[in-house]
Amino acid sequence: MSPQARRILAMWRGPVFVWAILVLLTVATFAAADSSLGIVTKTAIHFAVVAMQVVLIGVFFMNLRTSRPLLRLAAVAGLYWLAIMFVLTFNDYASRPSSSPCGQPAFSDANVGQCESPVR
């Protein structure tokens, strides 16, 4: 094999391997969705798979493995600020009192349409 061909093969090897794992993860999460595991287990699996896929794409396809620290910081900063948004918003929703003026639990689907405003 010529040096050129060897170089090209080396260039493909890593990414194809990562791609294979990504595809396997997709199949796994699809299988989990279709399985009869509990809803909590399924959701945990789905999010874990997403996290792994994001990390794989970020580290191997987006060059974070070889990046300088500043770039990694930029990558993480967005996630951190997203976390602030989620945590402080759920701080509100998770601590809302459970009753509503209409006498039904707030936001229950039985309640929707009870105290309604006109639907478009």
Place this chain on the structure above:
Amino acid sequence: MSDVALLREPWPNLERQRYAASFGIWTFLATELLFFGGLFLSYAVYRSLHPEAFRVASHETAIAYGTTNTLILLTSSLIMTIAERAAVEGLRRLTITCLLVTAALGTAFLVVKGFEYAEDISKGLLPGPDFPLRPASTQLFWGLYWIMTGVHAIHLTVGIGVVLVLTALISRATIPLQTPASEVISLYWHLVDVIWVTLYALLYLPGRK
């Protein structure tokens, strides 16, 4: 082409310019994350408030199309990675081929999405007075579905356009092969993939059984 052709004002040297281009696009990707973050937050809040409705609603998404699209986009990320590395290695033909294949895969995604949208519409899954599902908050899920996938599709379309422009400029040697633009566009493409992978888990996987 020489390095001199790549260097632009105000950069003192090419290495700094590349570093800045990478930093600039990563910063922009952070903003994109927060842009979609508003949608993710809305989804998370409403799913926590209406878990049953979301299960009912997400059962109706066309998972076959969705999974196909996930595999298409993952493959396009692979090819885009190769394109970027080939550009760095100076392999002109491989770069151009891979860029074109990436754009083709992106277009394939849009075509599949088009068929999926047609099916969704034929099932009446547009929020409004004739919405077929109950309870009413299933429309929340479907409203978010159309907005999330629509905004994602717009980002993908922009990505395809930019990839094609880059391909044209490289193949006509208007810009050198080693342009920092290949890394910039590659990173943007991967973000579009990352967003889709998340959407797949949010929109297609819940409520299957």
Place this chain on the structure above:
Amino acid sequence: MTDITADFAPATAPAPTNYLNDGTTLWSWLTTTDHKRIGILYALSITFFFFIGGIAIGIVRLELLTPQADVVGAEAYNRLFSLHGIIMVWFFLVPSIPATLGNFLLPMMIGAPDVAFPRLNLLSWYLYVGGALFTVYVILAGGVDTGWTFYTPLSTNYATGHVAAAASGVFVAGFSTIATGVNFVATTHMLRAPGMTWFRLPLFVWAIYAVSLVMLLSTPVLAMTLLLIIAERVFGMPVFDPARGGDPVLFQHLFWFYSHPAVYIMILPAMGVASELFTCFARRRVFGYTFMVYSLLGIAVIGFMVWGHHMFVAGQSPLASLVFSFLSFIVAVPSAIKVFNWTATLYRGQITFEAPMLYAMGFLALFTLGGLTGLHLASVPLDIHLHDTYFVIAHFHFIMVGGTVSAFLGGIHFWWPKITGRMYPESWARFAAITMFLGFLTTFLPQYVMGYGGMPRRYQIYLPEFQIYHVMSSVGALILAVAYILPLLYLGWSLLHGRRAGDNPWGASGLEWQTSSPPPKENFHGTPRVEHAPYLYHEETTGPDVDRRVPSQAREERP
């Protein structure tokens, strides 16, 4: 560097080629990638919108002279105050200091020839103009009546104005902000001159850097929120519709997640300008430089965690209100540190009262008063009474107008000789500064009182007991109008007839003063080298009271 007295350099003609006469056609201006020209393009645009927004509120203040509705109808009234808010927030305040002074000065202050992405810079101006055109359309088509806050379900279901167009205009302008943010952050990281380490940066640069971080991380959420309003209003997608399980309070969470950091976008650059003005006109280095830097960053970061203080009465949970209230008290601390440090910078300074210094002192007083009333509003029990009253209006105008606009005008005057090569007429400028200060107090102090007394905001018809305050406020607004028109006139005059300025008429420190006025296109003749900290107005071993200085303040002897 020895003491430099604040004399004007001898009047000479400007250098043969500077950035102003390097290409004089309109096309050269509209296709420029020179950050200095882009700064001027922004300055012209925001001035235009400032006066549009001012006219809108002028009509409102005319209406409010009497408790009845006699000047405009109810719908028109709502549209007028909405336009005032939308234009002033997004088309004046957010771009004001960053896009004008920031664009012009950031590269110069760090010793760079331009920003990191000059073509992106030009694009950001065009995005601003694009958003602005939407807004002009909205005005001509009759306006929008939701208030600048676009609360649902009014904006999505019931409003009769041009909500989607207004939201689209702001959406497009938001991308201008994001582009500017990316550019400035990259510039500060990547283009500092040799020797310009992070802790030798002038505080204005730190302020622009901090504000760019805030712009980057908050504006995308606004963009999405506006998109969701458009999706619901135009395409019928139920995002915030309670009848289908949606929550209007979620809109408020998303909106204020941007809009609270937005107010820090508006004040942080003003703080940066203030630091430059105080150090120059007291001829002292800033007190506590390191604390000033960390305060800027602290405000930028903690400012993202307080948005719920706009929602204490919206239906948020009591726990969330408590947490947001606590964090809102915390965020006041770095601002207070800055106020103390500016004051300490003045102590034992050699203070002179040129117009920029008058604006800076006005900034200090008015920002402090406004900030203190922020603490009132951060307290949940007080806010329950003060929410949606004129107290809130007075609070944010003290900070945004008394603070940011004062600092903006101070900065414009301070850097005017550098930007244009001309001096402005000092007496007129001082008169305008004092008029602004007095007019501002006349307009907004009564608003605190009547807000505390219960006068609701956005009301056209009110109880007669508030009329006296409204009359005072409207008279003050007239004085403010004079104070804002005056600079337009004399600054314009100075472009043609002002005394020519030398490189450094103020004897100020900072790299921008080491090059000619106006600067050459590439900013410097040769790359500058930085060898010392900023604000070096006196050698460590010279200057007034040197023998009474505490020994630990002196740095080691330089060879």
